Structure formats: C-alpha cells, structure tokens
Amino acid sequence: MKQISAVRAFWWMIKRDIVLSFRHKGELINPLLFFVLVIMLFPLGMGIGQTQLATISNIAPGLIWVTALLASMLSLEGIFRSDFEDGTLDMMVMGVRPVALLALAKVIAHWMVTGIPIIIIAPLMGLMLGLKTEAYGALMLTLLMGTPLLSLIGAIGVALTVGLRGGGVILSLLILPLYVPVLIFSANLVAMASIGEPITAHLYMLSGMLVLAVSLAPWAIGAALKISVS
Amino acid sequence: MFAKHWGKLSITLLLILFSVLKTIDYTEKNAELEDVLVKQTQGYPYVYQTTMGEVVEFSALNLVSNFLLMVGVMVVLGLFSDRYLVPLFNKLSSPKHYYRMTGKWLPYLWVITLTLMVYGLYGGFTAPAEKYQGEVYRIIYIHVPLAWLSMMAYMVMAVAAFVSIVWRIKMADVVLISCAPIGAIFTFLALVTGAVWGYPTWGTWWTWDLRLTSELVLLFIYLGIIALYSTYEDKRTASRAVAVLTLVCVVNIPIIHYSIQWLGDKTLHQANSVSVGKSSMDVSMLIPLLVMSFAFKFLFAAIVIMRSRSEVLLRESNSRWVEGVLGVEK
Numbered sequence: 001m002k003q004i005s006a007v008r009a010f011w012w013m014i015k016r017d018i019v020l021s022f023r024h025k026g027e028l029i030n031p032l033l034f035f036v037l038v039i040m041l042f043p044l045g046m047g048i049g050q051t052q053l054a055t056i057s058n059i060a061p062g063l064i065w066v067t068a069l070l071a072s073m074l075s076l077e078g079i080f081r082s083d084f085e086d087g088t089l090d091m092m093v094m095g096v097r098p099v100a101l102l103a104l105a106k107v108i109a110h111w112m113v114t115g116i117p118i119i120i121i122a123p124l125m126g127l128m129l130g131l132k133t134e135a136y137g138a139l140m141l142t143l144l145m146g147t148p149l150l151s152l153i154g155a156i157g158v159a160l161t162v163g164l165r166g167g168g169v170i171l172s173l174l175i176l177p178l179y180v181p182v183l184i185f186s187a188n189l190v191a192m193a194s195i196g197e198p199i200t201a202h203l204y205m206l207s208g209m210l211v212l213a214v215s216l217a218p219w220a221i222g223a224a225l226k227i228s229v230s
Numbered sequence: 231m232f233a234k235h236w237g238k239l240s241i242t243l244l245l246i247l248f249s250v251l252k253t254i255d256y257t258e259k260n261a262e263l264e265d266v267l268v269k270q271t272q273g274y275p276y277v278y279q280t281t282m283g284e285v286v287e288f289s290a291l292n293l294v295s296n297f298l299l300m301v302g303v304m305v306v307l308g309l310f311s312d313r314y315l316v317p318l319f320n321k322l323s324s325p326k327h328y329y330r331m332t333g334k335w336l337p338y339l340w341v342i343t344l345t346l347m348v349y350g351l352y353g354g355f356t357a358p359a360e361k362y363q364g365e366v367y368r369i370i371y372i373h374v375p376l377a378w379l380s381m382m383a384y385m386v387m388a389v390a391a392f393v394s395i396v397w398r399i400k401m402a403d404v405v406l407i408s409c410a411p412i413g414a415i416f417t418f419l420a421l422v423t424g425a426v427w428g429y430p431t432w433g434t435w436w437t438w439d440l441r442l443t444s445e446l447v448l449l450f451i452y453l454g455i456i457a458l459y460s461t462y463e464d465k466r467t468a469s470r471a472v473a474v475l476t477l478v479c480v481v482n483i484p485i486i487h488y489s490i491q492w493l494g495d496k497t498l499h500q501a502n503s504v505s506v507g508k509s510s511m512d513v514s515m516l517i518p519l520l521v522m523s524f525a526f527k528f529l530f531a532a533i534v535i536m537r538s539r540s541e542v543l544l545r546e547s548n549s550r551w552v553e554g555v556l557g558v559e560k
Contacts, residue, residue: 165461
C-alpha cells in the first residue's frame, strides 16, 4: 500500500471531516440555532421596553461573545466522539502521521463548519440587539480571530474527556476558565470600537494569542488523545 | 562539554531569565505614575509608560541584587547537585524510599509549622493597629499567606506535571494530585478572607478586579483538575491526563492575569505592600507576616506529604513493602 505524506494526510482529514459534517446536517445547524435562540432569550429576559433596549445595546458585545463561546463549547463536544466510537481515533494515534497535525486538521474542519456560520450570522444578531454601527467590523474581526482560538483551546478539553462516561459534564469546568482571556479581549475590543476608541493594541494581543494557540494547542490535543485512547 | 553539562547549563539559563523577568515584574508594580512623571522631567532614563498605560521602571540595583541571588543559587546547585541533590531526588522518586524518608521528616515539619504559626499569630495580634483600617487589617496575617500559597501550590503542581510528562516518574503524579485539593482550599480561603476584609474596608464583598478575578479563575482550574482526576477509573491514566491539563493551564494563567490587568479599571485592591528590597509596611507588622507566610508554606508541605503518603500506599497496595509497612501478611 502506498503511504501518503503528512501534508496530504492533513488535507485529506480536513476534506473528510467537512464531507462527514455535510452528511449529518443536524450537527451543522444545531450550534447555529443554539446561538440564535440564546441571543433571543436575553432581550426577552430583560423586558422589551425602550429603556431596556438601550441597556441591551450597551451590553450587546458581551452578550454576543458569551453566546458564541457557549455555542462553540457545545458544538466542540462531539468533535472526536464518532471517531472515538468507531476506532478511527485509535488508527490516528497508532499511525505514522503526527497526531498533532491530524488533530489540527480536525479542529480546522470543525471550525469551518461551525465557526464560520456563526461569524456570518453574528451581524444579524448585532442588528437585533441594537449594536452600534461602528462596532460591526470589530465584531466580525474578533469572531474571525476568536472562534478558531476557542476551537483550539476547547479541543484540548474535549480530547481529555472523550473516553469518559461523564465527560460532557466536566468539560465546561475544564475549558471555560481557559476561555476567559479570549472573552475579555474580544468583548472589550467590540465595546471599545462601539464608542470609537482605537482597537489596534487589543487586536495585536488577540492575534498573538491565536498564533500561540495554533502553535501549541495541537501538541496538547495530540498528547491528550494519546492518553484517552490508551 | 555541552553534552556533559547540559542540565546545569539549562538551569543556569532558566535562572538568568527568571531573574530578569522577576525584576521587570516587581519594579512594574512598585512604580507609581506620579514618580514616573517626576523622574521623566529629571531625565531619568529607565522609566517609561507603555502603550497599555502601565508603568515600567528598570532599576539597576534590583537587577544586580536579583542576579547575585540567582548566581548564589546556581553555585549552591552546582556544588551540591552531583553529590547530594541528584541522589536525593533519585531516592524520592522511588515510592518505597519516599514513604520511608518523608515519614522521618513529617514530625519536624509539624513542629516547625506550629512554632512559626504560634509566633506569627502572637506577633500579628500584638503588632500596632493600622493607621487607616484600625484592627481590621490583622486579617492580613491569614489572607496574604493564603493568597501567596494558592499560586505557589499551582507552581509546585506545574513542576510535578512537567517531571511526570518528561521523565514518567510515578511519584510526581502522586505529588501533583495531592497538591490539587489543598491548592483549591487555600484559594477558596484566600477569596473568603479577602471578602471578609473587603467589606469593612472597601464597603463591598466582591469586585471584579485583577486579583479577585484571577484568583477565582484559579479556583475553577483547581476544581477542573480535581474533577478530571476523579472521572477517570484508572488512576494511572488519570494522572497523565491531569498532568497535560496542568501544563495547558500554566500557559493560560499568566495570560488570564495580564489580560485582566491590562483591561481592568482602576482597582480597589491595594497595591503589593511587600516585595524584596522595598516594602511599604512597618517592620513590626512585616515580620509577623513573613513568619506566617513561612508557617503556611511548611503547613502546605506537611499536608502534601501526608496526602501523598496515603496515596502511595493506595497505589502500591500490591507491593511487598506496603504489606511490611502495614503489618499485613498475605
């Protein structure tokens, strides 16, 4: 049998995961529906009078970001599940290709099918929450850099708990504390953009964290997967 | 030469890096904005304000004193490592010897802990009252050692996790998981004593400031580690998973800390009043605090050793030496 190179395996893994997601359309739609529904709940919970609308518009960046974070966590939960159950994960870990690279491919594929739809629909949610006009660009930019960051960090926690019976319950306890810096920088960035302040410093920090996560998280995911399947 | 001494060389490099970072870190906290403006007008070269709004002051004296301290540590390590330290660690990494040696240390640790604690508490209660806060400030003798220790416990765990992943030493796993509940409780107590102190002095139990928030996140990280460990059936696998999680979080803790520092508003929490070289506390108040902080460090060591000893017995319950220790015959 001919061996394919690691880079080819990387692209194959991305392609395979995207194809698999499109075969199970529910997995594609569910995080998005969750995102929209939770955002809808906030204004309803606060009352829909004019004074409340002003408050909502002020806290819109935080609301959108917290909801995106929860949606990302919920959708991540299944990223290694089916592969773990049918034994593909064992093959990945035992195979000759580096696990970190394949894990990175899986995270990228997962982000493309769950992160990008959230980025696309976020401005609409901003409109419904009365987000200030100046903040839309910043919102899209932070989501574009922040959601892959969330996927990379979250995948570490998922990889650690994939083989466990009650894994889903403690997943939030494992990864929500790690999401704190992303949330702080992104929500603050959007809030600052909406009052017209410069955002470059925050943007550099966010992109720095993304670079750090892209280079380090795959190794942690790989190590965690090795532990989980052993 | 590099091949033979790479261990010592890497330790040396790490210590130099650490001393430089440490210097930058605490000069940052000590410098005040007003001082900076005065010093800048005087043409003082080492002070500037960063774009993030914080103040950085490089003091040559601090750098030199830190460097000398680190050189001293290096010399001691270099002189003693081959003859004493390496054999000691080799012995401690074997469960049997660990159990035997720590059993001898434990009574001394408790005596030191209790002596220091009695002395520190006596000193704390007889120290003069504070000018603005009155008697309330005395909780500092509990609160500050707990807060310091909550971070130190995590550093101990991170080192144990590193040792466990790199060298696969079983005892490192045991120490790692023995530290976690103690760290969690110390963090929780630091938060509670902070709230008790905060209400009479700031007028509020809680505020979302740098230290309170990072301490809270730290508490959740400890709880996550404990939860992950208890979810695994097989404790060997659990230890490896916990080691990975601990190292992932150790990258995150400084990021969390600095992200809150850069973006938080002006804080209610008072600045550090204790640091090497320049403390703003009076000596009569400072000495009991330092004594208490050492007392808590010994307390931590004693509890970690007690927990890890029982954990070792559990894990090695099939070995011959455990039967000997417990006086059970099969």
